[in-house]
Amino acid sequence: MTAIVFCALFIKVHVRALLWRMFKLKNQNQSLCTLAKWSSSMKANTLRLGLNVTFSLCCLVLALLMFWSYLFKTQQNEQVGIQLVQAAVLPNENLSWRWFGQNTEGSEQDLRVQNEAEEQLAEASINAELLGVLKAQGLATATIRINGQQEKVFAIGDELQRGVELVSVSTSRVILNERGRQVQITMRKLEDMPIQLSNQQNAAASSTAVLQGGFSLANMFDALPVQLENSATGIQLGGISEEMLSLSELQDGDIVMQVGSMSIDELMSNPAQWMSYSTETTLPVTVMRDGQETTIYVNAFSLSARILPNLTSELMQ
Numbered sequence: 001m002t003a004i005v006f007c008a009l010f011i012k013v014h015v016r017a018l019l020w021r022m023f024k025l026k027n028q029n030q031s032l033c034t035l036a037k038w039s040s041s042m043k044a045n046t047l048r049l050g051l052n053v054t055f056s057l058c059c060l061v062l063a064l065l066m067f068w069s070y071l072f073k074t075q076q077n078e079q080v081g082i083q084l085v086q087a088a089v090l091p092n093e094n095l096s097w098r099w100f101g102q103n104t105e106g107s108e109q110d111l112r113v114q115n116e117a118e119e120q121l122a123e124a125s126i127n128a129e130l131l132g133v134l135k136a137q138g139l140a141t142a143t144i145r146i147n148g149q150q151e152k153v154f155a156i157g158d159e160l161q162r163g164v165e166l167v168s169v170s171t172s173r174v175i176l177n178e179r180g181r182q183v184q185i186t187m188r189k190l191e192d193m194p195i196q197l198s199n200q201q202n203a204a205a206s207s208t209a210v211l212q213g214g215f216s217l218a219n220m221f222d223a224l225p226v227q228l229e230n231s232a233t234g235i236q237l238g239g240i241s242e243e244m245l246s247l248s249e250l251q252d253g254d255i256v257m258q259v260g261s262m263s264i265d266e267l268m269s270n271p272a273q274w275m276s277y278s279t280e281t282t283l284p285v286t287v288m289r290d291g292q293e294t295t296i297y298v299n300a301f302s303l304s305a306r307i308l309p310n311l312t313s314e315l316m317q
Contacts, residue, residue: 121184124176126161130185133169140169144185226255233264234288247303249296251289258286 129145145151146160154166160176168175173186222239234255244250259267260277267273277283283300286293 121175121182124164124178124183124185126164126178128160128185130174130187133171133174133187142166142169142174144174221250228255228257228288232257233268235264244303248298250285250287250298253289255288256285257288257293260284 127147130142131145131151132143134141141153141155143151143153154160156166158166163179165177166174167177173184176183221237221244224236226234226236228234234257236255237250238252240250240252260283262273277300280300282297284295285298286295
């Protein structure tokens with residue numbers, strides 16, 4: 001009996017041990033399955049994250065490339081615009097200006113050689129006077145008085161009258177196409193030009209020697225060259241418009257003797273200096289007024305901005 005009980009207990013203990021081992025093995029299998037599933041899920045999440053990061057980096061690089069390209073094009077366009085503006089306003093060595101038939105010292109021989117080399121043409125049949133020429137790179141204009149009327153500024157290709165076209169501008173003459181034949185108008189010497197003075201100009205010029213060949217600029221003022229007591233040249237102003245009077249302290253009858261630090265003779269021999277003065281806002285101008293020298297300050301920038309559009313409109317007429 002004791003042996004049977006002992007055998008039953010032994011079998012019971014071994015059965016329990018076997019069942020416990022089977023239970024542990026089952027739990028281990030479940031853990032391995034769970035671990036495999038978790039590992040697979042982690043791999044998928046990692047792959048998705050990598051793809052998202054790569055796509056975001058590609059978009060960022062593309063946006064930076066587009067932004068840099070836009071900045072480069074904008075900077076290039078700004079540089080081209082600045083170059084164009086500078087090329088339009090800077091004076092150049094090819095600028096040439098003659099007025100009142102005046103020859104500067106040292107240039108008379110050059111003009112004589114040029115005149116000898118030019119082909120001699122017949123004088124134009126129209127009643128016209130050549131008062132002045134302005135030549136610069138890409139631009140040549142002539143100021144001409146026709147039939148004693150107010151002067152006008154003509155560019156190459158403009159018609160002076162019906163069938164009379166301006167075709168060339170040189171230092172001392174212009175060439176016209178007059179109904180199929182080429183003719184010329186030469187700039188006469190000062191002593192050959194008629195004097196035209198208003199009553200106010202006659203009164204103001206009583207103490208000076210009046211030179212010939214006055215002109216009117218863009219309906220803003222009349223100018224007449226005069227010779228001062230020291231043999232220097234001055235420019236007597238008259239017929240100053242109300243707008244000019246409001247923009248400056250100039251008065252009718254003023255004789256301009258000096259602009260900035262240069263005399264009128266120096267300015268006539270160096271026309272590029274006029275262009276540099278056009279940006280001054282407080283330009284000193286010495287004038288003879290009522291027999292006394294007076295220095296006034298002129299806003300040349302405002303005057304240029306007002307006069308140049310008028311001059312351009314005359315060129316377009």
